Amino acid sequence: MMEAFSLTALEAEALRLSLWVSGWAVIGSLPAGIGVAWVLARLKFPGKVLLDGLVHLPLVLPPVVTGYTLLVLMGKNGPLGSLLQNTIGLSFSFNWKGAALASALMAFPLLVRAVRLSIEAVDQGLEAAARTLGARPLRVFFTVTLPLIMPGVLAGVILCFARSLGEFGATITFVSNIPGQTRTLPLALYTLTQVPSGEAAALRLCSISVVLALLALVASELLARHLDRRLKG
């Protein structure tokens, strides 16, 4: 009976890889996400609509298109891919880093949206007050703006993480389906559905995915409540 609740080697590997890839997708995209959200929330400049559209593009494009674009640009022989490989020795082709990049890109609009909304809700009067108290703009950002948008950042992080856990189309197109490298939960699940005897195992992976997503959502709700209580004293 207990065996039903312990993970098989294949499941453990897919789960570990999923968490790893999603974790890096979040860590890698968070600074850029906050930066872009700030620019969209606060600055007015020509071409802003274009930037906004570009950020949201992965949300509306077929994931295969995003994945293929990544393959063309960031693959071994792609212009950006070869540049990164030759300059800092960073390669995204057919490894977990590529999977993280694809996940990050797909989840980026969700992250930016959540953070942007919370930046727009910040009372700029508080930032002005901080300036009069002697803080430079950068310090104001880190000591006033950032703490105030923490609930939004957290929501964005959870959304981004959950979206990354489910990333399939762009990942399989960009970095293929390699066990231990790019075969995350959804890809492992897909693989199992392609073999005749895989149904029971596929169902188990399904349950794991549901539990994981649920845990992420509950954790974010609890954290959000905690932050809210802190702000309201």
Next chain:
Amino acid sequence: MLDIQVVRQQGSFQVDAAFQAQNAGITALFGLSGAGKTSVINMVAGLIRPDRGRIVVEDRVLFDSDRGIDQPPEKRSIGYIFQDGRLFPHLTVRGNLTYGRKLTSRSLRFIGLDQVVGLLGIEPLLDRRPAKLSGGEKQRVAIGRALLTSPRLLLMDEPLSSLDEPRKEEVLPFIGKLPRAFMIPILYVTHSVSEIQRLADTLVLMHAGKSIGAGDVNEMMSRIECQSIIRSDAVRAHTITGWRNCRDSSTS
């Protein structure tokens, strides 16, 4: 010494104010809401930029369009007490009080945390968050927070307007003590005649974006009461209450 000349076009509204105040003390900017008072002190604080003009506080030139001087707000050493307090909700009262103090170099500090806490009577509030404070408590903390940056000038934008009468009485005495206790001049925006009578040393009248008169408060008050300036529409509008208060106080 305060020397301010600022011009700024804001849409179809022009702010054009010029006045001086010689002595440390409280200079009241008096006028109807919409007279441009807040714009003037925002320019003094460096939060908005005049199109042209000059702002000098205690021999320091903070802004001079001719010489291309425009110090950012964090370099001006000016404390600003906003109408709505603007305490940082994510910090405790203690965190709010020390926010600016930590950014003030030790050699410039002329007032300590204990001194401010004692003066304003906020000791029991130190570990609370702003959300749990009353309006009067918030304004006292805001005053303390600004004082602790050891400013050379304090700006107050109708600091009492969001408070009811008993709370006003709670904060007013502290404001009155400040200039003499710390030798800090205050530029005080208000549209209340009674606040002027209790606090101001110098009075600057503003109307429709322009400063239309400035001088010693007693002299100006008698002018408000008796002189031609009253007939100008500047004071006519506020004045139903303004004038009545003046008369009441002079006859009683």
